[in-house]
Amino acid sequence: ETGVTQSPTHLIKTRGQQVTLRCSSQSGHNTVSWYQQALGQGPQFIFQYYREEENGRGNFPPRFSGLQFPNYSSELNVNALELDDSALYLCASSSTRTDHTEAFFGQGTRLTVV
Amino acid sequence: GDSVTQMEGPVTLSEEAFLTINCTYTATGYPSLFWYVQYPGEGLQLLLKATKADDKGSNKGFEATYRKETTSFHLEKGSVQVSDSAVYFCALGNRDDKIIFGKGTRLHILP
Numbered sequence: 001e002t003g004v005t006q007s008p009t010h011l012i013k014t015r016g017q018q019v020t021l022r023c024s025s026q027s028g029h030n031t032v033s034w035y036q037q038a039l040g041q042g043p044q045f046i047f048q049y050y051r052e053e054e055n056g057r058g059n060f061p062p063r064f065s066g067l068q069f070p071n072y073s074s075e076l077n078v079n080a081l082e083l084d085d086s087a088l089y090l091c092a093s094s095s096t097r098t099d100h101t102e103a104f105f106g107q108g109t110r111l112t113v114v
Numbered sequence: 115g116d117s118v119t120q121m122e123g124p125v126t127l128s129e130e131a132f133l134t135i136n137c138t139y140t141a142t143g144y145p146s147l148f149w150y151v152q153y154p155g156e157g158l159q160l161l162l163k164a165t166k167a168d169d170k171g172s173n174k175g176f177e178a179t180y181r182k183e184t185t186s187f188h189l190e191k192g193s194v195q196v197s198d199s200a201v202y203f204c205a206l207g208n209r210d211d212k213i214i215f216g217k218g219t220r221l222h223i224l225p
Binding site: 006 | 158160203205207209210215
């Protein structure tokens, strides 16, 4: 097992810029989900990718978009950054779309928008 | 929709004290229930889980029992340590695309 790795660990961006966050899923996992954790809050579901397609989406605007690659790694892209986008972004990988009992989380990327 | 409510913190205890963090949920069907822990500056680690009613999840001295009649999944530990200081999240997964988290409970253990 290689675990779930995210990069970068920290990032500072200016309002209006665009950002790309990356996630490498655990070996054998074909599903990646992204969550946003604002300071002092629980993680909120952004979207899920399964076999390179978006499988479900939470209550986030279209400027939050993603990709999943053939090796099941994934990217989260956020356009037109706003101050409220400052948060810890977590990705989780799992071997199925709906059974979360074996989901594993990465360490997260802390994004600060100034 | 599905939701999780957990007791607000911070919770401050002395070392070796008994810990309870309350968690209740609202969900259709039979969700899986989880407790995650987040240490300072780190991501989420699964602490324990239960997949059906009356199941008890346990790990590192922590326990939680899936109570469908009271829709609860309270976290307990008989004797806490300073190293247990962290934020604890109750969560559920209901066979769809996402895990739903509570707001988290910050735990401080004093030596």
